[in-house]
Structure formats: structure tokens, C-alpha cells
Amino acid sequence: MDRRTFLAGSLGVSLVPFMSRLAFAAGKPVTWWYESAAPAQQEAIAKVLVGGFNAAHPDYSLTVDYRGSELDKQMRVALLSGNGPDVVYTAGPSYVAPMARAGQLLALDDYAEKLGWNKRILPVFLEMGKYDGKLYAVPKTYETLGLFYNKAVLEKNGWKAPTTLAEMEALADEALKAKLVPFASGNAGWRGNNEHYVTIAFNSIAGPENVYKALKGEIPWTAEPFVAAINKLNDWWQKGYFGPDYFSLETEQFFAQMAAGKSPMLPSGTWHFQYIQSYFKDNADQCGFVGFPSADGLGAPVYALGVGSTLSIAAASQNPDGAAAAIDYVFSPEFYGAMNSVWQGEWNTPLEDLSMVKISDTVPALYAETMKTLADAVGDNKYGYTSWTFLPPATDTQLINGIEEVWLGRSTVADYLAQLDATFQQEKAEGKVPAVPAR
């Protein structure tokens, strides 16, 4: 190969990455960075999100770039340097305020008005995405925590799904006697799983009113209701409700443990609906879900409200209208129905009216019912607060890591809560607490 051929060849090869855009991109580009997704999930995004949007908006060309689990770090660096995608995907509301304060996000109020988001999205979520009175983010999905259970295991042992905390504890004690692990659970893949159980304890034992007061700074996290809640959670750990392999099991492994009948219950979030068909296979109806039972005096189960990711538009975006159109598409009933038919739990956009949504018959009816129950609870202002949505970052880290110290006897409940409160008060003084809608 002579030098000229080599240079020409090299030039040609170097142009390959740009060819797809030159050849096929008919519209103005809209870029979106996404976290990690399994091949089937990437297929759903390509078909339902990218394909659906591009077909409906020929003026734009949406591309989704997968950035893995380090997305939020990459996003922060990119935005800091004035680059990054048009659609900004954050890891939750606690990340929105610092980005908005740094001028990295575009205010969405005009788009919300023009595109009708104010009427379509549940008002609570619009409040949560505000900073300094302006709307900067809308939730990509919202979720809640509850209790999955294996109907076959319950039937076999003559148990029934618990409706009170006392019933739940009685069932767990019976399960221990039957050599079962009461709660299918683990944190090997994601240490953050710890916070699901602390959130449950705070909301279902201390109660959402107390959590609200603590978030607003009206009572400290060391208040008696929180002491009682963490004491109870610690009792459950010490009795063995979480099993001997908690620190060894990854999320799908403990879900499989429940599906295999080795655990009767699985206290966790609605994102687990995506695993039902994989692990229960033809017996999907054998998986039940109820709100986590509340302590005496709190009444009906509390649905803790969680937002695991939000969508914004970069201030430096070259195509803010295109980005707004993409977000708008995600908030359409058609998209909700199509995406939730193939992928449950991760695209539960907070639509106020779900009556127009059509989900495939293959999806367990339980999923749609649960989402409807959650939407009603939010609409009626009867919801709780998840730690990953409403706590500032360092407080949330302390909540996640500190509870292990309590469980493993390296710290007391009082010390844990005192440290949690100290971190929270410091972050509150620094203005890092995410917006908390009035009850």
C-alpha cells in the first residue's frame, strides 16, 4: 500500500462515524444520554422512544447515547464545560437544584405552558422540579415502595397477605420457623438498596407527616418517631428477616429467591415489576403486591413517592425546541402505553389522567392497578417520601451507609440518627434540600 492510498483510506475510515448522521439524519439532531440498559431495554428505547419520536417529528432526529452507570458524573463534567446532550437526564431531584443554580439548565416554564405539561402532569411533580420558583425538571418516572409476595408460598403455608404491621411481623416470624428468609433482599449490586428499608420504616412506622416535618426542618431526625422506626427496622434485621446473605445477593438474585419460593415477601420498589415475567414466567399471576403495612394509627398503607430520574434541557442546548418536543413525547399517553407494555417500572411518567393509556394484555394487571393506586394517592396528597428523592446527597449517603453500622452493631440507633440529623442540617443550611411540595 503506498502512502497516498493509506492516507485516502484513513480519511475515509475517519469519516465513517459521521456518515450515519449525514446520510440518514433528516431532521435537526436532538441528543439524549441514557444510563445503562440491557439489550432488550435498548431495543425498547430504539423502537418506542427513538423510532416513535422520529416518526412523529420528522423535523427532528433523536439519538440516544448509552453512558452506563457513570452517567451522572459524565453529565456533570459535560455541563460544566458547556457541552453535553440536549436532554439532560439527572439521577433525581437532588441533582437538579445545583445544576439549576449553576445556570446549566433551561427554565421549562414556557414549554410547560405551551405544550400543556401543566395540565398533563400531576402538580406535585411540577413542584418538585422547581428551583427558585422556576421549573427546571420533570420526572422521567416515579415509583413507590411496597410489598411483593409469592402467592403460592402463602397459600401453601396457610398465610395471607398482611394488611397490618402486626400481621406482617407474624408472617415473617412464621416464615423463619419454616426455614424461609422472610424478606428477599440484598445489596451486593447496589448498596443503595439499604435506603428502601429505611424509607419504609420512616414512612410506615414514623409516618409521612413526621417525615414531612423533618424535611421542612420543623422536627429533628432524632425525634422519637424516627427512633421507634429505626429500632423496629433494627429488630427485623436482628431477628433475621433479611436473611444471612443480604450483603451477597444482587437485585435479580433476591427477586429470583422470592420467585423460587425461598422467601414469601420482598419489600421494595415498583421497578421490580419488570422482573415478574422473567422469574415467575408462566405464573406471573402468582406474584402479588400490596402497599407496605403501616403501624397502628397510620391507617392505610403509605405509598412513599420516589423519583429516580428527571429530564431537563441543557442551557447550552443547540436545539432546545427539539429537546422539549422529545420530553413532550415522553409525556404522551401513547408513549406511556407502548413503553410500559414492554418495560414496566422505569417509564412511569406522572400523567394526571391514565384513562387514555392502553397497556398490552401481556402485562400483569397488577402493574396498572398499582400505578393507578399510586397516582390516586399522589393526587389526594396522601403519599410518603422516599429518601433518594427528598433528601440532599450527603444525608442520603449517611442514611444508606449508617444503617449498616446499626445492623452490624458498630453504631447505636441514637448515634445514627444524630449523625443523619447533623448532616441534614448542614446541607439544609447550604440550600441543598430538594423542593418538598406542601401537603
Add this chain to the structure above:
Amino acid sequence: MHRLYLIPTLLINVAIIFIPAALTIALAFCRWDGMGIPVFVGLANFRQLLADRVFWMALGNNVIWTAIFLTVPIAMGLLAATMMLVARRGSAFFQVIYFLPMVIATAITARVWQGMIYSPLTGIAGLITRAGFPVPNPLTQTSTALYGIAVVDLWHWWGFLCVIFFAALRQVPQEQIEAARIEGASFWQMLRYVLLPGIRPTITLMMIMTIIWSFLVFDFVYILTQGGPAFSSEVLSTLAYRSAFYDLAVGKAAAVAVVISLFGLATTAVYIRLQAKEFDQ
């Protein structure tokens, strides 16, 4: 004119070492969430570290880690390298075998140990437990988590040292070895009086690098335990990472990074002094 040849390397060093290092030092004296404008807070980040028990736990773990890696893999590497030198047959084969873990990506090594060896569900530990001999997962106990990670890193690391020591041993003058043999030196005498003195500079360098690398350890710890359970395997670099990327406290993370660098700097100073002494001799 010849000084102009320094410019390319100087530019690279300034761009990728000096500027980030200077920025990190500057950030250690600021409060910054990684997004907004840094605010100067003086020594507040360092004062916060001194009062943070997790910082002291992490520092203690780094010291334990250094002690482990200064002894176990170096002893294993030296022993295996010497044996390969004495019994030359198959040494090429063993070099490849010992070196193999080093070329496997850290993430893969860690996941293999986590899932195929330590896991009570899918690992060998689980298999043994189901056979009636309970073997707990070391990564899940506060008393053993750090050592469980160290075993994985040792498996990955000691072969590298072995190959380095073997290469150094081959440079020891053959006459000295022959003379020792003729004088009837035993294996241990040969090792103690001929081979080890012959490769002392290599051992010193590896020990210095081990100290520096031990304070930088991150990958295996983060993948296997993320510093848990209950901070029992937290090291300075995982603390810095968590502070920067989870707590959004980049200033505190930079302060931790400065502490890590101080240990590296002190070790490097010792090495330079030792080298200078050798040159003088």
C-alpha cells in the same frame, strides 16, 4: 537549543499532571458541589476530615493494606522467582501462569471472585456450604471484608512481582551463584547472601511503589464492597470518590486526595534519598 527538546514532555506534564494537581490542591480549600462556583473555606475541609471517624477508619485500612502488600506478595514473588531461577525447567511456563491474572481486567477479576468464588449462591463458597461445611462470604463480614478484597488483589498482583523479581535475579552475576554453589551454600543461604543482595534495588523500588499504590487502591474495593459493610473496607480513595460523586462534596474529596498524595510524596522522598545514597556509594 537542546533545551527545546524538553518542551513537548514539559507541556504534557503541565497539562496532565501539574494543572490537575494544582486545581485539586486549590479545591481542597474550597466548598464545591462540582457544578456551581467554588467558595473558599480555608482549612474547613481538613478540619472536617480530622473529625470524621470514617476518614480515620479509611486511613487505618490503607495502613493495613500497605502492610499486607509489603509482605505477602513480595515474599511470595521472591520465593517463586528464586525457585524458578534454581530449577530452570518450566520457568517460562510458570512465568506465563503467574503473570496471567495481571493481564485480566480488574473488573473481570473482581466479578469472577465475587460471583464464582465468594458468593453463597453461585460461588465455590456456596458449594462447600451446601456440602455441609459452612463458609461465610468474607466480603460480607466487617472483620474480614478488607482481607477478602486483599486476597483478590494478591491473586492478581503477586505474579507480576514474581516476574519482575525473576528478571532481576537473572541479572545477578552467574559467577557469584556458581561460587556460592561450589562453597556448598544451601538454598536459603544462597537466597540470603547472594540473590537478595543482588536484587536489592529492585526490591526497594517495588516496596516504594507498593506503598504508593496501596494508598491509591480503589478498583477492587469499589467493585467488591464499595467500602462496606458498615465502612469496614473503606479506604481513602473510595471515601474521596463517595464524597465527590455521591455527597457532591468535591472540596472534601480533594482534601482526601491531598492526604493520599502526601503519603505518596513522603514515600517518593524516601526513595530519592535512598537512590542518592546508592549513587554516592
